Amino acid sequence: MTSHAKAPAKVNLQLTVGPVREDGYHPLVTVFQALALWEHVVAAPRADGRITLTVDAAPGAPVAIDAVPTDERNLAWRAAALLAEEYGIADGVDLAITKGVPVAGGMAGGSADAAAALVACADAWDLGATRADLARLGARLGADVPFSLHGHTAMGLGRGDELTPVMTRGEFHWVLATQAEGLSTPAVFAEYDRQVAAGDLEPSDMRARDAIMSALLAGDAESLGAALANDLEAPALALAPRLGAVLAAAEEAEALGVMVSGSGPTVAALAHSRRHALAIAAHLDAARVADAVVTASAPASGTVLVG
Template sequence: MTSAAAGSRTVHARAPGKINVFFKVGSLLEDGYHDVASAYQAVSLYEDVYATAADDFSVTFGGPIDTSGLLTDGSNLAIKAARMLARKTGFRGGVALRIDKNVPIAGGMGGGSADAAATLLACDALWRTEVPREELLALAARLGSDVPFALVGGTAIGTGRGDQLSPALAKGTFQWVLALAEFGMSTPDVYSELDRHRARHARDIFPASPQPTVDTNVLQALRAGDAQMLAEVLHNDLQAPALHLAPGLGAVLELGEENGALAGIISGSGPTVAFLAPDLDGALELQIALSAARLNVLRVTGPVHGARLLQEH
């Protein structure tokens, strides 16, 4: 099929950002990577991708976030996703992508992964390539460890590189308040700092397992829909290295916990700080208190569905 056959429709797909409510990093492997064990929760902060038929591949950005530093060439994850789908299906046209970004850039919430997941769905619909769901998930895993979860959404356990997903039972709705930083953090830098942190404290901390697992207490808290239980087991191995690289995040964590958060955690590789609130009223009070302290905050809920198609234009 060529781009002419796809017509000039625009397809709109939306995918969520995520919070890692639990994140354990295995020991450094010989290939330079780490296996991880993660409990992901998709939250109500979305990336919107609009795909229109074109002869080549391009991406532009809109939305409330400063996107001036984002690359729009072939290294962009959304472009990679579109090209990969075209190669897989033998599609000979291209796509013009417009992405309205709401998830912080380099914020540890999987915004780029959400872009890639929504792009796969949008292009598949635009080009009418009808790739089976399992094959879309396999493509997603090749694009990056968080991309399959952005497709699936909800609550899930990720192992291996984070891309081997199994759904987790979760009841009810969790209320989160996010404190957004005015800077991003490089995931590889945070992992490197973790390796240095472990080397520095080798005598004081248990050596990391090559194949970490998610604490069963986390699964129980999610299954019960109990915010207090979940607050007690929030964990992120990348938090200590992120705080070492950006010490100011420590004061943000303290401020949230002083103002009614059950617990705070750095999401993924940072620097977004996610606070778990006891209920909606608690989340609103926390949002007001952190805003008064001149922090950029958002209130979100989880879990929410993964990437899905919205209306065509």
């Protein structure tokens, strides 16, 4: 049977980076929040064992789909192949992705595709897989995939894939300013290492910040804005100085807090309300500092079946 799933984008409220390990990864402490910007994946089984994939943009979404691969380089394609291998499925599947999350923007659009493909294919193939089973497979595809499955708000440890739910109250309103030209995540981490080694950047305390947790529990957007933190912001700005103008424009619009999201280049600004978010977005558009600006509420659910 054909199955349809959707998965959310994310923003990092905190991203603390530890020293690089022997395996080449940096230990992280991060607090994720899921945004109501969605990736949709429709899975239709086929009998010949092949996997096919098509990609389209959601109506009005600022998504450059020409940059999205439609073969085994795509995380959704790889998710379907991994699921079939794990469960001994001989059937193939036609995957149709409708993207609502900007590409290469540090908002986990590719990871959301993988999460939605796991859920849609598991349902289409009637595997009876649990959410824990899918999260375990998702972690093999990418560190952000388990959170795309989980959604809401969570703290991530390790590579960011060891999740603990975080209690929140109320709704938060975000403005996301995106750039057509992405930033390489490995390059941003390498710049982080260079800045730390040169003494230009102090390593952070690897504990979760009490201020963020308290603000989320209280539903206090103003306190949350003041507590936002990202160790990769300075490295991202060094590699893409144009992002400084985005940060400045959001501050001019009186955002409660503004930061580079994840490894960039997306800049996230927190607003008082939905109306304030629209006003910040209008200011950023007028300042011409971003290639596209979108607004989104949070926290959103994790990956769910549609219909």
